Amino acid sequence: MTGELVVVGLSHRTAPIAVREKLAVAGDDLSAITKSILEAGAAEAMIVSTCNRVEVYAVGGSDLGRSVRATLTRRAGGAKLDAHLYEHRGTEAVRHLFRVTSSLDSMVVGEPQILGQVKEAFGVATEAGTIGPLLGRCLHRAFGVAKRVRTETGIAEGSVSVSSVAVDLARGIFSSLAGRTVLLVGAGKMGRAASQHLVSAGAKLLVTNRSPERATALADDVGGEARPWESLRDLLVAADVVVCSTSAPGFVLTHSLVAQVVKARRHRQLFVIDIAVPRDVDPAAGQLDNVFLYDVDDLQKVCNENLQARGRERDAAEKLVEGEVGEIERWRKTRGVSPLITALRAHVLAAVRGEIDKTAGKLRGLAPEDKKSLEVLAEAITSKVVHPALVELRRAAQADPDTQEEVLGAATRMFGLPDPRGPETPDTEGGHPVDDGSSQKGGASNAHSRAEPSSSPPSELERP
Amino acid sequence: MLFAITAVAYAASCALFAAYLWEGGQRLERYAKVSLWLAAALHVAYHIDTVALGERRGSYDIHAAMSALSLFVALGYLVFGKRLKLVVLGAFITPINLLLFLGAGLRDRSVVPPGVRSALLPLHISVNVLGYAAFTLAFAVAIAYLLQERQIRAKRIGGVFQRLPSLDTLDKAALRCVLVGFPLLTVGIVTGAILTGGFAAATAAEGTRQAFAVAAWVVFAAVLLLRVSAGWRGRRAAFGTLIGFACACVVLVGYVVGDT
Numbered sequence: 103m104t105g106e107l108v109v110v111g112l113s114h115r116t117a118p119i120a121v122r123e124k125l126a127v128a129g130d131d132l133s134a135i136t137k138s139i140l141e142a143g144a145a146e147a148m149i150v151s152t153c154n155r156v157e158v159y160a161v162g163g164s165d166l167g168r169s170v171r172a173t174l175t176r177r178a179g180g181a182k183l184d185a186h187l188y189e190h191r192g193t194e195a196v197r198h199l200f201r202v203t204s205s206l207d208s209m210v211v212g213e214p215q216i217l218g219q220v221k222e223a224f225g226v227a228t229e230a231g232t233i234g235p236l237l238g239r240c241l242h243r244a245f246g247v248a249k250r251v252r253t254e255t256g257i258a259e260g261s262v263s264v265s266s267v268a269v270d271l272a273r274g275i276f277s278s279l280a281g282r283t284v285l286l287v288g289a290g291k292m293g294r295a296a297s298q299h300l301v302s303a304g305a306k307l308l309v310t311n312r313s314p315e316r317a318t319a320l321a322d323d324v325g326g327e328a329r330p331w332e333s334l335r336d337l338l339v340a341a342d343v344v345v346c347s348t349s350a351p352g353f354v355l356t357h358s359l360v361a362q363v364v365k366a367r368r369h370r371q372l373f374v375i376d377i378a379v380p381r382d383v384d385p386a387a388g389q390l391d392n393v394f395l396y397d398v399d400d401l402q403k404v405c406n407e408n409l410q411a412r413g414r415e416r417d418a419a420e421k422l423v424e425g426e427v428g429e430i431e432r433w434r435k436t437r438g439v440s441p442l443i444t445a446l447r448a449h450v451l452a453a454v455r456g457e458i459d460k461t462a463g464k465l466r467g468l469a470p471e472d473k474k475s476l477e478v479l480a481e482a483i484t485s486k487v488v489h490p491a492l493v494e495l496r497r498a499a500q501a502d503p504d505t506q507e508e509v510l511g512a513a514t515r516m517f518g519l520p521d522p523r524g525p526e527t528p529d530t531e532g533g534h535p536v537d538d539g540s541s542q543k544g545g546a547s548n549a550h551s552r553a554e555p556s557s558s559p560p561s562e563l564e565r566p
Numbered sequence: 567m568l569f570a571i572t573a574v575a576y577a578a579s580c581a582l583f584a585a586y587l588w589e590g591g592q593r594l595e596r597y598a599k600v601s602l603w604l605a606a607a608l609h610v611a612y613h614i615d616t617v618a619l620g621e622r623r624g625s626y627d628i629h630a631a632m633s634a635l636s637l638f639v640a641l642g643y644l645v646f647g648k649r650l651k652l653v654v655l656g657a658f659i660t661p662i663n664l665l666l667f668l669g670a671g672l673r674d675r676s677v678v679p680p681g682v683r684s685a686l687l688p689l690h691i692s693v694n695v696l697g698y699a700a701f702t703l704a705f706a707v708a709i710a711y712l713l714q715e716r717q718i719r720a721k722r723i724g725g726v727f728q729r730l731p732s733l734d735t736l737d738k739a740a741l742r743c744v745l746v747g748f749p750l751l752t753v754g755i756v757t758g759a760i761l762t763g764g765f766a767a768a769t770a771a772e773g774t775r776q777a778f779a780v781a782a783w784v785v786f787a788a789v790l791l792l793r794v795s796a797g798w799r800g801r802r803a804a805f806g807t808l809i810g811f812a813c814a815c816v817v818l819v820g821y822v823v824g825d826t
Contacts (some may be wrong), residue, residue: 260728267723270723274732277738367797369800370735371800394718400721403722409725
């Protein structure tokens with residue numbers, strides 16, 4: 103082993119935006135800085151840089167944290183970062199990675215973007231060649247954990263932004279937004295964001311504003327059509343969703359206007375989102391049949407409730423993460439005995455093959471199928487012979503260092519293997535713990551797969 | 567015995583659909599659907615055993631009609647619910663279905679007087695059974711509509727809101743069910759009138775049943791007419807459907823209770 107996982111970074115929890123922006127890394131810089139972390143002594147490295155966090159994940163020895171801190175400080179132009187930086191090592195670092203990827207450490211718990219951002223960082227690091235077996239394994243596992251957290255808990259359920267709540271509500275009223283008409287009344291910033299969400303769900307956008315120039319500019323900007331303010335009543339009749347965000351001091355959509363519109367619409371459902379302050383729509387209009395009115399407080403209330411609901415799911419998600427951290431820890435420990443397991447298996451297999459070849463040489467007229475059967479036999483005998491020893495070695499890997507040393511030494515001496523404490527053998531199976539093959543029957547194909555180490559990191563953690 | 571097992575299966579299905587509406591989750595959804603398919607399969611076996619092969623071979627008793635109504639409601643939901651992706655409606659349909667099935671259990675003797683038995687009677691019973699099945703589905707959809715509308719007005723867009731279909735979908739589904747049920751009920755009333763020689767009721771109970779059957783027809787006709795002429799939809803149409811189904815229920819209860 104060449105070290106353990108270390109994470110050094112800062113996030114929205116520890117640093118204000120003014121500090122975070124000094125460290126933000128993007129584009130070509132990302133792979134350059136990742137490489138500089140390697141030069142600082144890391145065996146593997148990856149940088150996650152989002153608007154809410156900048157974190158360096160690296161594999162290395164006990165001094166690595168200090169080197170990474172120094173690199174980050176240089177990056178921030180010498181600014182004092184120590185008060186904002188956190189550092190986790192080993193199991194803590196794995197837990198942190200899993201929590202970040204599963205969006206448990208996000209500003210909005212359960213938001214989906216972070217998973218994509220970590221995947222992107224992983225892609226950049228892979229391209230730069232800075233991902234090795236440990237980081238590769240931990241990240242693949244992290245992606246699996248994030249998926250489990252999203253599907254097995256309610257952490258990602260319910261929208262938590264005003265715009266997406268508006269879209270959710272519209273979908274509760276209309277079977278589909280495709281082909282529906284959204285009318286944006288006023289050219290306010292919030293209204294623009296909400297209508298953009300609705301348009302991206304397939305709706306057609308009409309924009310009306312007292313100032314026709316602003317209506318045209320906004321319509322051009324968001325892909326809608328500008329309509330004259332004077333035709334507001336007709337536009338209300340045609341629309342399915344109305345988003346109001348004018349800066350008018352009084353009601354723009356009065357009760358009587360909406361009542362007239364409802365009649366003219368022949369009672370088709372009308373969803374009105376009033377995100378103006380002061381309000382644009384008379385609250386009494388929301389009592390009319392087939393009119394559904396939400397103001398900014400209503401939308402915010404829904405957001406808060408959804409956030410609370412996500413918070414209630416946090417415990418279940420944390421428990422799930424904890425289980426997966428345990429798995430990766432078991433794998434990490436088993437990985438320490440992998441070189442010995444590989445050597446032991448190869449040693450026994452070579453001996454068995456040697457004996458079989460000797461006997462086969464004396465036999466005449468062996469068909470290719472018979473030779474294949476003998477190969478399978480060699481694999482099967484090897485698996486049978488080494489299985490108890492491998493079980494013991496894996497058990498020892500989970501024990502304290504003294505016991506581990508004792509068992510590894512005994513196995514080395516018994517089978518006449520090279521000293522496992524010598525230079526570390528590269529991870530021949532792309533990070534997989536070596537399997538004794540006892541659970542597999544396809545000996546020949548198995549042997550083939552062992553002869554050709556995989557270069558890609560594993561997608562699933564094999565349980566020892 | 568098979569009747570009791572089927573009733574228990576329907577009850578289990580009811581509980582599972584209610585749990586799914588409340589809690590959500592793919593596992594509950596799957597269990598609920600499987601339990602209803604199982605109950606419906608038991609029901610088919612029961613129906614064949616009791617009606618087609620049993621003592622009631624060829625008879626036109628209330629038990630068989632109610633049992634068939636319950637079965638059509640279950641099968642109608644399973645087929646159309648899947649097609650229209652309205653799985654959650656099972657939470658509203660299965661309780662009614664269970665009541666219809668238990669109602670069938672209350673009547674195990676034929677009540678059709680020999681005097682009214684004719685070649686027209688099978689048609690009368692069949693169209694009524696299918697029509698009432700369509701209205702039962704319309705009723706369940708209307709309840710779902712009102713619940714969903716209530717959730718939206720109360721600004722509760724959590725679990726139940728997420729699982730129920732959109733108002734638009736529910737409104738269209740209710741309309742379709744009424745459109746299927748209405749012509750069947752019309753034929754049922756006309757054939758009933760022919761069978762009884764106009765609307766001459768032999769007993770007060772029969773008179774009440776006839777009056778409410780006509781009332782149900784009038785209400786559903788009004789709902790359809792107002793939908794077309796005045797653009798009625800949504801809550802008003804849902805309430806109209808509830809009133810129409812309430813009238814139809816009086817007719818059904820009248821049959822279950824009988825002339826006594």
